[in-house]
Amino acid sequence: MxxxxxxxxxxxxxxxxxxxxxxxxxxxxxxxxxxxxxxxxxxxxxxxxxxxxxxxxxxxxxxxxxxxxxxxxSTPNASHLSRLLSFRVAHAAVDDESIQQFREVVEVGSARLAAANRDEHALAELDRALQDLRGAEGDEALHVADIAFHAALARASSNDMFSLTLDALQPLLHRLRRRVWSGWVDSGGDLVSIVEAHATILEQVRAGDIEGAGKAMADHLAQARHGLENPPRPAAD
CATH class of the missing domain: 1.10.10.10 (Winged helix-like DNA-binding domain superfamily/Winged helix DNA-binding domain)
Known part of the structure; x- marks a missing residue:
């Protein structure tokens, strides 16, 4: 020994x-x-x-x-951090509430920085991501498009820490989104309001309105919290 x-x-x-x-x-x-x-x-x-x-x-x-x-x-990429975070979360019993709290802090900051630092390339990428979100067919396509929009927003912030962290958290965020979406729909929420929330975020980022972008993201994350706090009804026997 x-x-x-x-x-x-x-x-x-x-x-x-x-x-x-x-x-x-x-x-x-x-x-x-x-x-x-x-x-x-x-x-x-x-x-x-x-x-x-x-x-x-x-x-x-x-x-x-x-x-x-x-x-x-070599330079470690998001996949290395993702495996580490996923393992840590699984063994530390990190719940969806903790991940949601993380989003409410980090993604508001990401939106604010995107408004301050956006350029034409970033805006074009966000436009494409929003169009993919509008055209998503089925829940899985919706979650993928949603993640892509937020990832594009992180890149627009011009801060690699946002991109690296959110990319690494994708598996966990995907899990959270599935739960949030089910709760949102079961409590009467619809897709239109979710898409429009993303459109408002992009509008504020395009305008360079830092405060407006932060508020728009906070409003969107309030939708996510509503879905999280209204768990889906159990399926009928």
Whole structure:
């Protein structure tokens, strides 16, 4: 047992050392690392420890291993964070209310920044996303189009943290949207008002109205909260 703990500690230290090495040497996407033997000598650990550290960094997207070649630096994307968040949520019993609260804070800010930083490309993307939302047929297509609109809004904010976080949360947000939509419909809500809420958000973003965009998003999220707090009726036997 003591040997295993020691080995794990060395691997953790080597992992941190590799990350520091990448940063201090300004390595970016596609840049190769030195060979495992050279790295082992540099950090004064064994080659197996370096290999374990590389495997761990590859698992989270920091490195990319290539058959018969040295590992190269990579930039983690939303899928890596998404897997981590999904696992964390599943094991920490994070409920839909917590995810809704997160949306009410983050997406209002995203809309405000989109109004401040939007450009023609971002507005065109939002226009397309809104049209997809208007033309969505069936619940699943609606949820996909809804997520796409909010993702486009995050990109319009020109803040990568919004895009990365919301992209990573897509599986959880998809789950929330299904529940919210069922509650919304069962309590008398309709699709038209949801689509128009998105149209109002886009209108305020296009106008560069920061306060108006934030309010429009808050109003839309109030619709989501209404659906969340009115759970769907159980199906008849």
């Amino acid at each position: 003591a040997t295993a703990i020691r080995r794990s500690s060395l691997t953790d230290q080597a992992t941190q050392a590799l990350m520091t090495y990448i940063t201090e040497n300004g390595l970016g996407d596609g840049d190769p690392l030195p060979g495992t033997g050279e790295l082992a000598a540099t950090f004064e650990v064994s080659v197996p420890v370096i290999r374990e550290a590389i495997a761990g960094l590859a698992a989270i997207g920091v490195l990319k291993r290539q058959q018969g070649r040295e590992s190269v630096v």
